[in-house]
Amino acid sequence: MIWNTRITKMTNTQYPIIMGAFAIIGKAEFAAAFSNAGGLGIITALNYRTNEEFQEEIEKMKKLTSKPFGVNFTVWPPQVRERSQRAQSEESYFDFVDIALDAGVKVITTSAYKAATIGKKVHDAGGFWFHKSATVKHAMSAEKHGADAVTIVGLEGTGFKNPNQNTTLVNMTMARKMLKIPLIAAGGIGDSRGFLAALAMGADAVCFGSAIMATKESPASDAWKRQVLTQDIFDEQFHKKIYHLELRDSPIGSMAVGHVDKETTIKEFIDNIVSNAEKILRNWGFNGDTFNNT
Numbered sequence: 001m002i003w004n005t006r007i008t009k010m011t012n013t014q015y016p017i018i019m020g021a022f023a024i025i026g027k028a029e030f031a032a033a034f035s036n037a038g039g040l041g042i043i044t045a046l047n048y049r050t051n052e053e054f055q056e057e058i059e060k061m062k063k064l065t066s067k068p069f070g071v072n073f074t075v076w077p078p079q080v081r082e083r084s085q086r087a088q089s090e091e092s093y094f095d096f097v098d099i100a101l102d103a104g105v106k107v108i109t110t111s112a113y114k115a116a117t118i119g120k121k122v123h124d125a126g127g128f129w130f131h132k133s134a135t136v137k138h139a140m141s142a143e144k145h146g147a148d149a150v151t152i153v154g155l156e157g158t159g160f161k162n163p164n165q166n167t168t169l170v171n172m173t174m175a176r177k178m179l180k181i182p183l184i185a186a187g188g189i190g191d192s193r194g195f196l197a198a199l200a201m202g203a204d205a206v207c208f209g210s211a212i213m214a215t216k217e218s219p220a221s222d223a224w225k226r227q228v229l230t231q232d233i234f235d236e237q238f239h240k241k242i243y244h245l246e247l248r249d250s251p252i253g254s255m256a257v258g259h260v261d262k263e264t265t266i267k268e269f270i271d272n273i274v275s276n277a278e279k280i281l282r283n284w285g286f287n288g289d290t291f292n293n294t
Contacts, residue, residue: 001274001278001281001288001289001290001291002289002290002291003015003016003274003290003291004290004291004292004293004294005182005199005204005205005291005292005293005294006149006182006204006294007149007182007184007204007205008205009294010107010128010148010149010182011040011068011070011106011107011128011205012068012106013035013038013039013040013067013068014038014039015038015039015270015274016199016203016204016205016206017038017039017040017195017205017206017208017270017273017274018039018040018042018070018151018184018205018206018207018208019031019034019039019040019041019042019207019208019209019212020042020186020207020208020209020210020212021042021044021072021074021109021111021132022042022044022209023044023046023047023074024047024219025218025219025220026042026043026044026047026072027043027044027047027057027219028043028057028060028061028064029064029217029219030217030218030219030266031043031061031069032061032064032065032069033215033217033265033266033267034212034217034266034270035065035067035068035069036064036065036067036266036267037266037267037269037270037271038067038270038274039208039270040068040069040070040107041061041065041067041069041070042069042070042071042072042109043057043058043061043069043070043071043072044071044072044074045071045072045073045074045088045093045096045100046073046074046088048096051095051096051099054096054099055099058071058099058100058103058105059103062103068106068107069105069107070105070106070107070108070109070130071096071100071105071107071108071109072108072109072110072111072132073088073090073093073096073097073108073109073110073111073115073118074088074110074111074112075088075089075090075093075110075111075112075113075114075115075118076088076089076112076113077112077113090113090114090115090117090118091117093118094118094121097118097121097122098121101121101122101125101127105127106126106127106128107127107128107130108122108127108128108129108130109129109130109131109132109151110129110130110131110132111131111132111133111151111160112132112160114141114145115129115131116145116146119131119145119146119147120146123146128148128149129146129147129148130147130148130149130150130151130184131147131149131150131151132150132151132152132153132184132186133150133151133152133153134152134153134160134161134162134165135152135162135164135165135166135171136152136166136171136174136175136178136179137164138162139152139175139179139183140178140179143179143180143181147181148181148182149181149182149183149184149204149205150175150179150181150182150183150184151183151184151185151186151207152168152171152172152175152183152184152185152186153165153171153186153187154166154167154168154169154170154171154185154186154187154188155167155168155187155242155243156168156187156188156242156254156255156256157186157187157188157209157210157254157255158209158210158242158252158253158254159209167187168185168186168187168188168189168198168201169201171185171187172185172198172201172202172203173201173202175202176201176202176203177202182204182205183202183203183204183205184203184204184205184206184207185198185199185201185203185205185206185207186206186207186209187254187255188254188255188256189206189207189208189211189256190208190210190211190254190255190256190257190258190259190260191211191259191273191276192272192273192274192276192277192279192280193280194206194256194259195273195277196277196280196281199291199293204293208256208269209253209254209256210228210253210254210256210257210260211253211254211256211257211259211260211269212266212269213225213228213253213257213260214228214229214260214263215263215264215265215266215269216263216264216265216266217265217266225263227252227253228253228257228260229257229260229261229262229263231252231253231257231258233255233257233258238252242254242255
């Protein structure tokens, strides 16, 4: 089946599936495996400290895959930068952005804080700017400032949190009503039904994070992978960390880890998502050879 959405058109990927932006492990080998499997692999720029180091990683990525990939730039809010001199501002990434764009990267993603200047640099180079936010309100602001697409992270997700964060269901259905640009769903999605549900709710693609932490290509530690594979998502402490904004300094996955029960390759993971989604569509009576929500 051909998967045709506004995001696959922008990214030129086989599937409307995007890799999450990972601190520490979001590097070339992991991202290349994701791109080679038909999704959009993402290198996370905050993992690099010098222009030379980042340039080498981009070159490594291009050797590992001929498929499209993106780069994420996490821009920390002022209050975070005040506490840590190592927290990156928008300006601190400008050289990295130029390196990525000069190398032909077409999709640049930003997250956590305002990044309109990076977005302008991307547009001037003919690329696409995707912004990740934790609320629909912030996604609307990104659209206003020119973002080509937005990822909205549901409360079920991990990473940075917001006191006004809603669930993935509320995010997608309300954002589809209030925004015109393509939407990328993130937060708690770990199987084919969640993938299809997100698309039905209005998403143009799905971002997988915690669900791929324990894949064979993931450079996460064995201890971290064991935690993903054995975590009881109905445990009271887990529930508090995810839903009561007590996640800080806790290296746990999102609610999506409830769908992960064995270590697979990235290709196996994505193939399973897509093939099972196609089976579900057939069972629902869909007989076409193209899934089209454009």
